[in-house]
Amino acid sequence: LSKAKRAKSAPLAILLETKATPYQDRGRNTFDAILVVAGELLAENGFEQLTTNKIAERAGLSPPALYRYFPNKYAILNEMAGRLMDLQDEAVFAWIEAGGMHASTLDETIEKIFASQMQANQITRDYPGGVSVMRAIRAIPLLHDTRLSSRDRVAEQLFLHLRCRSSRGSDEELRIAIRVSIELMYAAIEMVVGEPGPDDDKITHEACVMIALYFERFR
Amino acid sequence: LSKAKRAKSAPLAILLETKATPYQDRGRNTFDAILVVAGELLAENGFEQLTTNKIAERAGLSPPALYRYFPNKYAILNEMAGRLMDLQDEAVFAWIEAGGMHASTLDETIEKIFASQMQANQITRDYPGGVSVMRAIRAIPLLHDTRLSSRDRVAEQLFLHLRCRSSRGSDEELRIAIRVSIELMYAAIEMVVGEPGPDDDKITHEACVMIALYFERFR
DNA sequence: TGTACATCAGTGAACGCGCGTTCACTGATGTAC
DNA sequence: TGTACATCAGTGAACGCGCGTTCACTGATGTAC
Numbered sequence: 001l002s003k004a005k006r007a008k009s010a011p012l013a014i015l016l017e018t019k020a021t022p023y024q025d026r027g028r029n030t031f032d033a034i035l036v037v038a039g040e041l042l043a044e045n046g047f048e049q050l051t052t053n054k055i056a057e058r059a060g061l062s063p064p065a066l067y068r069y070f071p072n073k074y075a076i077l078n079e080m081a082g083r084l085m086d087l088q089d090e091a092v093f094a095w096i097e098a099g100g101m102h103a104s105t106l107d108e109t110i111e112k113i114f115a116s117q118m119q120a121n122q123i124t125r126d127y128p129g130g131v132s133v134m135r136a137i138r139a140i141p142l143l144h145d146t147r148l149s150s151r152d153r154v155a156e157q158l159f160l161h162l163r164c165r166s167s168r169g170s171d172e173e174l175r176i177a178i179r180v181s182i183e184l185m186y187a188a189i190e191m192v193v194g195e196p197g198p199d200d201d202k203i204t205h206e207a208c209v210m211i212a213l214y215f216e217r218f219r
Numbered sequence: 220l221s222k223a224k225r226a227k228s229a230p231l232a233i234l235l236e237t238k239a240t241p242y243q244d245r246g247r248n249t250f251d252a253i254l255v256v257a258g259e260l261l262a263e264n265g266f267e268q269l270t271t272n273k274i275a276e277r278a279g280l281s282p283p284a285l286y287r288y289f290p291n292k293y294a295i296l297n298e299m300a301g302r303l304m305d306l307q308d309e310a311v312f313a314w315i316e317a318g319g320m321h322a323s324t325l326d327e328t329i330e331k332i333f334a335s336q337m338q339a340n341q342i343t344r345d346y347p348g349g350v351s352v353m354r355a356i357r358a359i360p361l362l363h364d365t366r367l368s369s370r371d372r373v374a375e376q377l378f379l380h381l382r383c384r385s386s387r388g389s390d391e392e393l394r395i396a397i398r399v400s401i402e403l404m405y406a407a408i409e410m411v412v413g414e415p416g417p418d419d420d421k422i423t424h425e426a427c428v429m430i431a432l433y434f435e436r437f438r
Numbered sequence: 439t440g441t442a443c444a445t446c447a448g449t450g451a452a453c454g455c456g457c458g459t460t461c462a463c464t465g466a467t468g469t470a471c
Numbered sequence: 472t473g474t475a476c477a478t479c480a481g482t483g484a485a486c487g488c489g490c491g492t493t494c495a496c497t498g499a500t501g502t503a504c
Binding site for chain 3: 023024025026051052053063064067072
């Protein structure tokens, strides 16, 4: 019994990488459709109800088609998460390049951070199942690294740009300040995109005020 | 086929309430053991790997024993979440009663908030699967209400106490400020308890600095 | 203090279902000549 | 421009497993007299 069991439970490690990469348009469409549909289903029912069979069905595919590209459902979620985080991160990097961090007054700082945060909100709204993806990768230990490496990448860029401008505080203090701020911004995104309401922009704005006020300390 | 299917899929709504409440010590121990074990398994593998059979097995029970108290695994998680949130909330209420919100200087404000936040961290650390419970209820649509009603309950108390002391800003602005602050505090808990590191107390402290600085605006 | 009985608590064994996944195959697309 | 062929993309049908859950039952606990 034990032998048979061990022989069957082959996948000791769950792989998160995609398998085949599509070469033709048809394949690319399928690949993308899988991610979109998975996002929709995730938003509707949460991760534990997300199944490969349901994804395939709604995408108009037979189950094996999905396995051409993804080894399992964790890999699908991981790909969704990676793409969403990349979009969010690239927006921040572009914002830095465009001088988002050059502000002379407090009000200007607030408004610049606000512009960036509004953009992050919109990216998340537009992404299929965006906020559900963010929540799912927090809740699934297997996917923590994807989230943390994205956060750390952004944190490092912000650190490099802030260190030059900061006169007070050690590097360590600055790093902590940045980490806390990024987590606040994630929380703000999850708040307004996850439970939409009439005050969304105000909520976003106040989160930015908090961050801007706080970073006055490092000037 | 369709008829048979409909007849079988009886539970149209998933109930979240507990079933029997134990009357004897033996039953109470079992009830508690289920919650503890569920928390451990949740922390180890995440919610989608959490199954009633595994919970029963690790708790030293046969599967039907669990169904005496809980109608399904969502109810178990809901009970865990409710208890953790109650502990967190009651600590905040006690802190308010003990004068946590009476501070004359900024530094005193920071230190008082810090004391409360450190307590919340410890409560979450001590609770089996604490941080995993917090993450899971975010990720499972069915359980969102439990989290939000706890948050709103705390928000309302803070609002009532802050409104008296606040001279500037409308009620609406104050409510938004409180909501954002509470979400930041949740994020801070998840950060330090979920990814423990040497800087935990500093991270906690800086989150409190952010909140204290921000609320200076309402004085 | 001891026994009978009601109720509480938990078990052994099994169920049907849908899940993740695979196999051997067919159909679609692009390319060389 | 047309055909042969290699490769890419997707299918039909099925599998074994473990999941959630239930049934009819046994054993433990407390209580009335």
